[in-house]
Amino acid sequence: MDSLxxxxxxxxxxxxxxxxxxxTLDQQRELVEACRGWAAGPVPxxxxxxxxxxxxxxxxxxxxxxxxxxxYTRTADDAGGGQVADFPEWLAEMGRDAVTAAYGAPDRYAPxxxxxxxxxxxxxxxMHQDKDERSPAPVVSLSIGDSCVFRFGNTxxxxxxxxxxxxxSGDLFVFGGASRFAYHGVLKTHPGTADPALGLKGRLNIxxxxxxxx
Ligand code: MD3
Ligand code: FE
Numbered sequence: 001m002d003s004l005x006x007x008x009x010x011x012x013x014x015x016x017x018x019x020x021x022x023x024t025l026d027q028q029r030e031l032v033e034a035c036r037g038w039a040a041g042p043v044p045x046x047x048x049x050x051x052x053x054x055x056x057x058x059x060x061x062x063x064x065x066x067x068x069x070x071x072y073t074r075t076a077d078d079a080g081g082g083q084v085a086d087f088p089e090w091l092a093e094m095g096r097d098a099v100t101a102a103y104g105a106p107d108r109y110a111p112x113x114x115x116x117x118x119x120x121x122x123x124x125x126x127m128h129q130d131k132d133e134r135s136p137a138p139v140v141s142l143s144i145g146d147s148c149v150f151r152f153g154n155t156x157x158x159x160x161x162x163x164x165x166x167x168x169s170g171d172l173f174v175f176g177g178a179s180r181f182a183y184h185g186v187l188k189t190h191p192g193t194a195d196p197a198l199g200l201k202g203r204l205n206i207x208x209x210x211x212x213x214x
Contacts, residue, residue: 012152012163015138015177017102022172025197028144032200035116035144038063043076043084045118057123058186063087065113065211070132072113072211087112095208098140102174109137111208119148119203121191127151127158127183134212138176143167145194146203153183167205169194 010018023031038061039045045061050069064087065072066079076082095111113133117125130139147169153162155178164187167173175182189203 015179023170042082063114125186127185135210137210140208141173144204149187
């Protein structure tokens with residue numbers, strides 16, 4: 001059976017919706033396969049370099065638009081210069097399904113950039129806002145593989161108050177409305193917690209965004 005646990009909804013803050021077990025195991029396996037393909041090129045998955053010279057511990061590959069701290073481009077200027085892969089229509093549909101599950105059918109939701117983040121056992125992501133997009137549309141987040149501790153903060157500062165949540169394989173998180181520009185981060189993963197049937201060592205997170213760029 002694909003999903004043994006019932007899907008559960010929590011709304012940790014206004015505009016933030018967490019649907020656990022939203023993806024079936026088969027969907028997760030297909031996404032792992034797709035991510036393997038995207039990680040292979042035309043732009044290689046890489047750890048982005050921050051403006052201060054340090055490297056992120058998470059490795060990222062993008063679709064539609066290439067992201068580097070802190071801008072979107074059509075070519076991967078900090079990762080070999082290749083042309084970023086197309087954003088597939090089936091992934092945009094999954095994004096619309098996700099927004100519909102969270103809030104009901106939107107008038108429009110047309111994500112045009114995806115960031116695929118890979119976490120090895122030691123990777124984490126510091127508290128930050130996603131504010132390089134010019135669209136206020138929600139961000140859709142899909143988690144696959146090892147579970148993690150996700151820290152969901154506030155829109156004012158990178159400090160408290162925050163809520164720490166477990167994100168598990170198959171979970172959907174949608175961040176819209178008043179939560180769209182909240183600080184957030186990933187404290188740590190729980191290595192070895194992924195379902196062996198996924199054939200994935202580590203954690204994948206796929207975020208879908210509307211950049212508002214043309
Ligand atoms: C809240 N990724 O790629 S997903 C990122 O698990 C990012 O890889 C994390 O933060 C990850 O920028 C967290 C949850 C998430 C993603 C986007 C958000 C939370 C968000 C945008 C606005 C508010
Ligand atoms: Fe983020």
